[in-house]
Amino acid sequence: MSDAPLTAPIRVACIGAGYFSRFHYGSWARMTHARPVASCNRDISKAQATGLPAYDDVAKMLAEVQPDLLDIILPPEAHAATIRLALAAGVKHMICQKPFCRDLDEARAITAEAEAQGAVIVVHENFRFQPWYRRVKTALEAGAVGDLQQVSFRLRPGDGQGPRAYLDRQPYFQQMERFLIHETAVHWVDTFRWLLGNPSHVYADLRRINPAIRGEDAGFVLFDHPGGVRALFDGNRHLDHAADNLRRTMGEALFEGTEAVLSIHGDGAVRLRRHGETAQEDVSPPDAHDGFGGDCVHALQSHVVSALLGEGPLENTARDYLTVIEIEQAIYASAAEGRKIALSGAAT
Secondary structure, eight states: OOOSOOOOSSSEEEEETTTHHHHHHHHHHHHHEEEHHHHHHHHHHHTTTTTTEESSOOOOOOOHHHHHHEEEEEEEEGGGHHHHHHHHHTTTEEEESSSOSSSHHHHHHHHHHHHTTEEEEEEEEEEEEHHHHHHHHHHHTTTTTEEEEEEEOOOOOOOOSTTTTTTTTTTGGGGGOOOOOIIHHHHHHHHHHHOOOOEEEEEEEEEOOHHHHOOOOOOEEEOOOOGOOOEEEETTTTOSSSSSTTSSSSSSEEEEEESSSEOOTTTTOOEEEEEOOOOOOEOOOOOOOOOOGGGGHHHHHHHHHHHTTTTSSSSSSSHHHHHHHHHHHHHHHHHHHSSEEESSSSSO
């Protein structure tokens, strides 16, 4: 933590009012110990649509509002400049959406600048906060599958087909030079390392299927984790999976051990099948939340508020998240070079 705990209610200002920001604003509005106080967007009409005091000038908003916490809901290209404006305005607590900054060098520089000014940044990496992964972690720690050997996740959101892919929701997806890994698979890079520990090696085979998309949109990434555990990310944004809401889990997962298998299904349910049996036990029921990802945005933001109030350590500070970006960089190097890449295990 950068300084003494804050006191409730924590005053939150938000920068960005695009597609995904609805989940941020909706969460802040439900908080007991935090209060949203302003919204800033270059198209001020979008900021006004949040119902909060609206700005189109970041520096002016920060000077007038002086928030306790700044929520940065912007694409990576805008992160560094926005964080520097916030630091200049004396903001000491920030949440910043992922992917964090444009590349590892920029992320390292921004992290060092924030730390030098006694500020803390939490990267808004929300998938580890999805309820099914929290339940899987508890089950694994309790030895539910015996000795874990293999983990796999099949990304199948079914939203990457045709010339209009993403144009109605997040059009910048089409122009990202690095797409599947940089924008999407980092969720599982972070979730796998949270569940399994930092990988020692990665191997990747990436490809582009849809010519309307500039970056890669399908591929395989193999991770070597501690204790001999192997994890596979199998991503294809064209194909779907069995789910009424393809963006709830975005796919299906298996955690296979010497005694049983834990599975995450498209409805968010977690089930356990013991070796030699066909029946599955319910570990947790299907997800009933009608928003994004089992309400993981609210879970992450609630975690940050609790930590800032002194109720426990923060997860995924910018310093810790540098390791995710280092792993991402190694994935792209592996795909380009066609070989397994060794990782240092920590970014500095």
